[in-house]
Each structure stands twice: as structure tokens, then as C-alpha cells.
Amino acid sequence: MMIAFVMTLVVAGSLLFHFLSPWRATPIASNWGFIDDTMALTFWITGAGFVAVVLFMAYCLYRFRHQPGRRAAYEPENRKLEAWLAGVTTIAVVALLAPGLLVWNQFITVPKDALEIEAVGVQWNWSFRLPGADNQFGSSDIRYIDSTNSLGLSPVDSRGQDDLLVTNGELHLPFGKPIKVLLRSIDVLHDFYVPEIRAKMDLVPGIVTYFWFTPTKLGEYEILCAAYCGTGHPQMRGKLIVESEGDFATWRAAQQTFEQSRKSDAGAGARASAQ
Template structure:
């Protein structure tokens, strides 16, 4: 009898914790409402199963508790009950899987007009790279990473000379424009995650991963690493600023290109490269 009351109290306490809890999803600031929908549907299905099964178990414990003179009926198999359990379990699993599969299909299908931004993770900081006027990111590889070439860009690739290097943890994005985030890691597993965007993806050393999203609300949001990546994992934070097109263009104009950074690092020997980046007639920004 006591066990039945404890189980019933557990169900009631869980419901009260859910209704009264201050911890809930952050306001949505991207196009990924389908991810929220999949999560909410999964939660409701699990909630119904949790409540029904636990209350049923509590009722069974109370209804068939030991009483003098009562003998239990031994029934090792009940095919009718097993068919019902199998059917309703399959319905519940399908109900949880279907919304997630629909959202995943959208998640891996990047719009053709999406802008490209590369996010680079390392212990324990973020940095970013955006294409220049040619709209194409230059090639890069880990073997080329040096103190003067943090992204490992190929200096002979003309498409990389006008790439914008954002060597800080603050990224700006235009509102209501789709963007494909290309993700690379220099050392260990990281995970690019902005809670308000819902979208997240692991950064795997040696592999280029990606996600895409469309920011729908202007504002400043935290970039988190959602993968335990070492002792400084908790401080691996960044900022993404979603703003109007004019403000975004102004921010872009303030960023340095790879060619300009290379010119500065080489001193006077890099002047020609810097001028080529500034002058589209030189054939660099195709």
C-alpha cells in the first residue's frame, strides 16, 4: 500500500515540477520551429506513457495487494495483452520518430541561396571566416595552420585571399537570411550551439560538418560548446549578433581579409597581395 502511494506521489511531483519549473526552452529566434515541435510531441507522448504506466502500476499494487485467503492466479502468457502492448508501443514510437525525421530532412537540406560562414573551434575559443566579394571560401587544411594562418588557408588559392577573418568570438549575421555554418575543429570534439537557434552540430577533427539556419529575431545570443572538450569547456563561449542588413554590411566592412593579414605579417613584402585584394581588376575576387 505504501509503495502504491509513493508511486502516485512521484507522478504528482513530476507534474508539479514540470508546471512550476522556471527552466524551459529559450524563445525561438530562428526558423527551426520544427525542432521545437518534435521535442514537444516527444515530451507529450512520454508524459502520457509515464503517467499511465505508473498510475496503472500503483493501482495494481493496491488492487492485488496481499490479503488473507487470496491466491494469485498464475498466467504466464496472454497473447491478447501482448498484441495490444506491441500495437500501442509501435504507435508511440512512430509518433516520436516521425516529427524528428521530418525536421532532420529539412535540417540537412541547405537552401541554394544560403550564405556561408565557417566556425572554427579550438580549446577553448571560437573564431570565424566569411567569404569575400567572390562569395567563395578559399581552400584550407590543418597542415597549413600557423600562428599567422590560424585557419590553415592556402595562400596560393585566389578564392581565399579576400576571405574575411574574424579572429574574435563575436559573429554577426543578417536577420531573415539563411546561412550555412561550416564547422571545423583544430583539436578535439566541440559542438556549435546557440540555444535560441535550436540548431547544433559537432565539430569533428579532420571532418568538415555543417548546419544551416535562418535567424528570425534581431538580438545578441550566446554561442556555447555543447560537447565536453576539456578543462576549459565551461569558458568556451562566443556571441552571435543578429542585425539588419545595413548594420551587417557595416560590420563586414570593418573586417580584415586574409590577404591583408598576410601582407601585414610579411611587412612590405605583402603590399602587392593587399592591393590585389582591394582591386577586383587584379583577378583575385572572382
Template sequence: MALILVLIALGSIAFHVLSPWWWTPIASNWNYIDSTLIITFWITGLAFAAIVLFVAYCLVAFRHRPGRRAAYEPENRRLEGWLTVVTALGVAALLAPGLIVWGQFVRVPANATEIEIVAQQWRWAYRLPGADGRLGASGIEHVSDENPLGLDPKDTAARDDLVIDGDLHLPLGRPVKVLLRSTDVVHNFYVPEFRAKMDIIPGMVTYFWFTPTRTGTFDALCNEVCGVSHYAMRGRVTVDGEAAYSSWLGQQKTFASVASQKRLAAGRAGSQER
């Protein structure tokens, strides 16, 4: 049994070092997330190996022998004190890096561009600021077939917002603040290469921010079980260079134009029915 425990400890370390299942190449500024995970792996890995090897040692050193009796020691203040101190240091070492990164995670740069992602079983919808550079107001009371994102039609700032029909595109090297809304249940927008994600809570606007650092097209997943088709709630995010992004942006339609087209289509459909 002692040999098996030693092999488990060594095998776990070897699997961690040699494992082919590692992170995808990062494509944002959040390399701090990777560093925090590595620190966590080292701390928990060393603790795991130390405990398992200590148990293996005890099995050998204190194994049953004829004539030997176990000593009864219900408490040991010195040992309990050491265990308390070591445990507290270990917990602090695990929490400190995460708290530091979280502080950076919620401090959005002043020059970040705001975009909005709206989650709905089981699809993603996107909204970008228009010519005025800011997103207009929205509310659940405005949601309809013609206005699925719930933008306020009376807000002039919302009329020039770009409603994206298809994949989301982002510019390379510019910080982005992602505002998140849900029209039904809890979702979570996650692009593994960006290392940044956040739960999307009905009735709330949550957010995170990041800076894309590599061009390419990346899968966007829902990372919170949201219903029977959760597995199919996928999208794509493309990070473009400046010229490609400007070209794509020029092809997008504003909320005002999309709403007008939908009203015309609805009017034609009603005329044909009559």
C-alpha cells in the same frame, strides 16, 4: 506506497506544466525543434504517468490478503501482442517528428550564404566569404601562427575571405549555412536561441543551417566537453539589420591583408632580435 506513486505522477505533470525553467525565446526558423520536443514530452509523459498509475492500481487491487494466492502465468500471447503493438506505435510516434525535422535540417536552401566556424581549444574563429561570394580552400597543412585557420594562400578565392577578429555578426532574415571545422578535438557550436547545433569532428567538415529571425546578441557555447577549459569556450553572435550588418562587414579585414600584416610584424620582431 500507491498514494506516493500517484503523487509522483501528478507532481511530474504539474512540474512540467508550471516549471519556470523553459526554453529561451527562439531567434531562428527552427521552431520545428521546439514542436518536436513538445511532442516527445507529451508522449513520454503520458507513458510515464500511465505506467506509474498502473503500478499504483496493482498495489491496491492485488495487495496481499489472507487466503489469496498469486496466479502463475508465465506467458500471455494476447497481452504480449498488445504490448508489442503499443510499444511499436509509441516508438514510431517518437521517431517520426524527429526524422521529418532532420530532413529539413540537412536540406540547405540554394540561396544560403556559407560561413565557416573553426573550433580550437578553447576559442572560436570565424570566416566569411569576400567580394567573390564564396569561401576559399583550406587545409590543416596550411595552419601556422600567421595562418591559424589554415587557408590556402595560393587559392585566389581565399585571399578575399574575411577573417573575423571578435564576435560573429549575421544579417537578419537571410539563410546561413554554417560550415564547422576543428583543429584539435571534438567540439559543438551551439546558440540556444537558434535551436540549431552540430558536432565539430576533427578531420571533417560538418554543417547546419538556419535563418536568424530576431536581432540581438546571443551567447555561443561549446556543447561538447572538450578539455579542462570547456566551460570558458564561449563567444557571441550578433544578428543585425541590413544597414548595421553592412557597416560591420565593411570594417572587417581580408585574409590577404591580415597575413600581410602578420608577416610585417614578424619581420620587425626578427630585425629587433638581431
């Protein structure tokens, strides 16, 4: 009797916490409202299942509680009940999985006009690369990483000489344009995550992963690492600035190319040697 009452209170408390809780998702700032909708559908279906199962258990505990002289009826199978439960479960599972598959298909299908950028994670900083005037990325390899080439770009690949390097952790993107984010890790597993974007992806050492989104709100957002990557994990943060096309073009024109960066580092090294 008491257990049935406690289970009923658990259901009531869970519902009150969900509807009255002040902790909600941050306002969305990308095209991935589909992900929010799928999450909401998941909460409704699983929530309804949780309420139904727990209340049914509480009812059974109360209805079939021990009473003097009462004997249990043995019923080894009930085909009607089994068919009903199998049907409801099948519908619920399809309703849970089908929207997710549709959203995943959109998630991996990048628009042809998307702007490609690269995000590189290393303990515990974010760096970025944008294609230069040729609109192509040069190749990269960890073997090329040294004090003057932190992203490991190939010094002999002509396509990469005009690549734009952003090493201060601040990424600017144009408003309303699809963005394909290529993800590369130099050391351990990282995860590129902007809560307002609703999309994230792991950076896996040795391979290049990707995801895409379209910024739909001007403003500044925090870039986080959502995979525990060592003692400095909480400090691995960057900044995403979504701005107008004109402001983005101005910022992009001010960035240093890979070729300029190497010449600058070589000049600094020569001056240091002279001193």
C-alpha cells in the same frame, strides 16, 4: 500499500514540477520551431507513458496486495492484451520517430540561397570566416597553421586571398537570411551551440560538418561550446549579433581579408626584427 502510495506521489510530483517549473527553454530566434514542436510531442508521449505505467504498477500493488486466503490466478498468456499492448506501443513509437525524421530532412536540406560562413573551434576560442568578393572559400589544411595563419588557410589558393577573417569571437549575421554554418575543429571535439537558435552540431577534427538556420530575431546571443573540450571549456564563448542587412554589410566591409592579414603580420614581423 506504502509503495503504491509513494509511486502515486512520484507521478503527482513529476507533473507538478513540469507544469510549475520556472525553467523553460529560451525564446526561439530562428526558423527551427519544428524542433520545439517535436520536443513537445516527445514530452507528451513519453509523459503519458510514464504516468500510465507507474499508476498501473501502483494500482496492481494495491489491487493484488497480499491478503489472507487469497490465491493468485495463473494466466500464461492473453492474446487480446498482447495485441492491444503491441498496437499502442507501435503507434507511440511511430508518433515519436516520424516527426523527428521529417525535421531531420529539413535540417540537412540547405536552401540554395543560403549564405555560407565558417566557424572554427580551437581550445578555447571561436573564429569565423566569410567568403570575399568571389563568394568562394579558399582551401584549408592544418599543415598551414602557424603564428600568422591560425585558421590554416592555403597561402597559394587564389580563392582564399579575399576570405574575410573574424578572430575576435564576434559573428554578425543578417536578419531573415538562411545561413549555412560550415564547422571545422583544429584540435579536439567541439560543438557550436546558440540556445536561441535551437540548432547545433559537433565540430569533428578532420572533417567539415554543417547545419543551417534562418535568424528571425534581431539581437545579441551567446555562442557556446556544448562538447566538453578541456579545462577551458566553460570559457569557450563567442557572440552572435543578428542585425539588418545594411548593418551587416557595413560590418562585413570592415573585416580584414586573409591577404591583408598576412601582409599585416609580415609587416609587424619586419618591424620587430628591425628593433
